[in-house]
Amino acid sequence: MQRQLEELSETLQFPSLGDTEVLLANPSLVGSLVSDECHSKPGTSPCRREDFFDLRKEDSVKNYSRKHFEDHAGNKQDRIIPKEVCSLPSALDSLNEILTEKLWSRNVILFLDYDGTLAPIVDDPDRAFLPEETKTALLKLTELGIPVAIVSGRARRKIQNFVNIDTLYYAGSHGFDICGPNGYIVPHQVAGDTLPVLGEAAEIIKEQIVQKYPGASMEDNILSKTLHYRRCSPNIIPELEKKLDNILDCFPQLQKTYGKCVFEIRPKFDWDKGKAVEWLLSALAMNSPDVVPIYIGDDRTDEDAFQVVVKKGVAIIVADESEYATFANFRLKDPSEVRKFLFQFWISKVQTVASKMSCGKSLSNCQSC
Ligand SMILES: O=P(O)(O)OC[C@H]1O[C@H](O[C@H]2O[C@H](CO)[C@@H](O)[C@H](O)[C@H]2O)[C@H](O)[C@@H](O)[C@@H]1O
Numbered sequence: 616m617q618r619q620l621e622e623l624s625e626t627l628q629f630p631s632l633g634d635t636e637v638l639l640a641n642p643s644l645v646g647s648l649v650s651d652e653c654h655s656k657p658g659t660s661p662c663r664r665e666d667f668f669d670l671r672k673e674d675s676v677k678n679y680s681r682k683h684f685e686d687h688a689g690n691k692q693d694r695i696i697p698k699e700v701c702s703l704p705s706a707l708d709s710l711n712e713i714l715t716e717k718l719w720s721r722n723v724i725l726f727l728d729y730d731g732t733l734a735p736i737v738d739d740p741d742r743a744f745l746p747e748e749t750k751t752a753l754l755k756l757t758e759l760g761i762p763v764a765i766v767s768g769r770a771r772r773k774i775q776n777f778v779n780i781d782t783l784y785y786a787g788s789h790g791f792d793i794c795g796p797n798g799y800i801v802p803h804q805v806a807g808d809t810l811p812v813l814g815e816a817a818e819i820i821k822e823q824i825v826q827k828y829p830g831a832s833m834e835d836n837i838l839s840k841t842l843h844y845r846r847c848s849p850n851i852i853p854e855l856e857k858k859l860d861n862i863l864d865c866f867p868q869l870q871k872t873y874g875k876c877v878f879e880i881r882p883k884f885d886w887d888k889g890k891a892v893e894w895l896l897s898a899l900a901m902n903s904p905d906v907v908p909i910y911i912g913d914d915r916t917d918e919d920a921f922q923v924v925v926k927k928g929v930a931i932i933v934a935d936e937s938e939y940a941t942f943a944n945f946r947l948k949d950p951s952e953v954r955k956f957l958f959q960f961w962i963s964k965v966q967t968v969a970s971k972m973s974c975g976k977s978l979s980n981c982q983s984c
Contacts, residue, residue, distance in 0.1 A: 676849045680876045681939070695922055697940035706931045706945035706956055713929055713945070714963045721905045725756065726892055726920060727953075728912030729767040729774055731875060732933050735950045738845060740834055745777055749950070752957035757782045759964050764895055766790060766888050768879060768916060770836040784899075788838035789872075789881060789916055790891025800898045806838065806882035809868050813840055816866050816880060823862060828855050838881065845876035874914050888912075889919035911953055918942050931956070 706713065727733055733753075734743045757763055757780065764784035767774045771787025771794060778785075784795045794802040817833060817840045825831050830846035842859060844852050859878055863871055870883040892910065896902040910917070910924040913933035921930035921942035932943035933953060947953050 676845060676847060676852065676876055679844075679849060679852045680873070695925060695942055697942050698944075699938055700932060700934045700941050700943075700946060701936040701938055703932065703941070703943060703946040705952075706929075706947050707952060707959070709945060710956075710959055710963070714960070721907050722901065723907050723909060724762045724764070724896070724899070724901050726764050726766050726895075726908060726910040726912075726924070727753075728888075728910075728914060728917050728933075729765055729769060729777065731913035731950070732911055732917075732953055733765075733950060734777070736875065740832075740841075740843060743777070745779075746950070746954065749954045749957070750778070750780065752954055752961060753778070753780055753783070755961045756957065756964075759961065761964070762899060762901070764892075766891055766910075766912070766917075766920060768836060768839060768841065768874060768914070769834075770838075773836070784895060786888070786891040786895065788836050789879070789886075790888045790894075791838035791882070791884075791886060793891060793894065795898075800895075803894060803898070804838070805886045806884040809882040809884070810838070812866060812868050813838070813880070813882070816840065816862065816869055819862050820859065820880070824855060824858055831855060836879075840880045841874070842878045842880065843876065844878070872916065874916060879916070887919040888916050889921075889923040892920045892923050911947065911956070 729745075730736060730740075730743055733749050734745050737743050753763055762784065763782075764786060765774055765778055766786045768789050769777070769787055771785050771792040774787050775785050782796050784793070784800070786793045791805045792802075793804075794800070817835065820840065820842060821833050824842065825833050828844075828847060828851055830844065830848065832843045832846070834841040834843060842855075844855060847855065856878065859871060859880075863869055863880065868883055869880055872879045872881060892908065893902070896906070896908065901908075904927070906927075908924045908928035909931070910920045910928070911931040911933060912920060917932070918941065921932070924930045925942055925944055929945060930943040931945045931947055932941045933947050933949060934941075935948060947956055
C-alpha cells in the first residue's frame, strides 16, 4: 500500500497534478488504494463495530451509552426531520450522487470528527492513533487546496498531536477552541473564563468518582472534561452518573453531555460543534451559497454539526445499521469506510481536473486550457 501511494505521489506532481491520465488508465491502482484494511499503530486494538451497539448484551456498558443516542436526535425540535440511521444510503454507494459536476463546480470544505470517524474506537483514549493511510488521504486532499478541519471533543493540542498535519484547521474541546494554519484565521476560544470552575469540578469528580469506581477515568480536554466509563462494570454506571449529577448541581455554569461511553462536562454556553462549523465557514469566508460543506462524524455531539451542514451540504454519520435517529443524510460503516471515502473523493477531484482539459493534453503540458 505505502509503495503504491509513493508511486502515485511521484506520478502526480501536486499542485500542478502532472500526468493524471496515468491514474485514470490504472483502475487497479485506485482499487488498491481504497482497500478494506485499516491499520492502527502497533499495540492498539481497533474496536469491532458490534462492540458499540451490542444488542445481545442488554445491560452492557455500550447499551447504557446507546440510550443517550436514542434520546438525542429524536427529541430535538427542528425543521430538519431526523431519519433512522439504518434508512440512510451509504456515502460510498452514493459517491456519484455526492460528487456530481454541480458539486465540483463549487468549493468544498471538509469537516471531520476524530474518534470513531478517522481513528477507530479503542479502550485506551491515549492510544487512538490515526491510521497512516488516513493521514495520507488527508494530506492529499489539502494538497489539492481543499480546506480540511478536524472538529473534536479532545483538547485542541491533543488532537493536533494525533493528526500532526499543520495545514489543517482544528476545533478542539467540542469546538470551544479553534485555530487554523499560521496566519489563516485568528484563534478563537469560547467560554475561557469557565476554566477555573471546570478545574475545580474536575478535582471533585476525580476524588469522588474516579478514585472510587474501578475502570472510571478522567480525561482533561481543557475546555471540557471527559469522564470515561468504557472500562467500568455495567452495574455501577447508573450510580456513577447519579454521583456526577449531584456534583454538577453545585456548578450551575457547567453541563453534562453524552458521548460513546463517556460523560462530557463542559461550560453551559450556547456553543457546540455546529456553532464551531458556522464560525469557521464565516471566518474562512466560505458561508456563501457556492460552498458545499461536508461533515463526517460518529458521535452525539456531531448531530449539532449535521444540522448546520445538511441544509446546504453533505452530512455523513459513521455508524452501523442502527435504529436511532440522526440528522445526517448519508452513512459510512466505520473509519475504514471513511478512509475509502476520502481517497475516492480525492481521486474524483483529480479526475475532474483532468477531464476539464479540453485539448486532451496533460495539465502540465497544456498551455491554453
Ligand atoms: O469528538 P471526538 O473527536 O469524537 O471526541 C469525543 C471523545 O472521543 C474520545 O473518546 C472516545 O474514543 C475513545 C478512544 O477510542 C474511547 O475509549 C471512548 O470510549 C470514546 O468515547 C476521547 O477520549 C474523548 O476525550 C472525546 O471527548
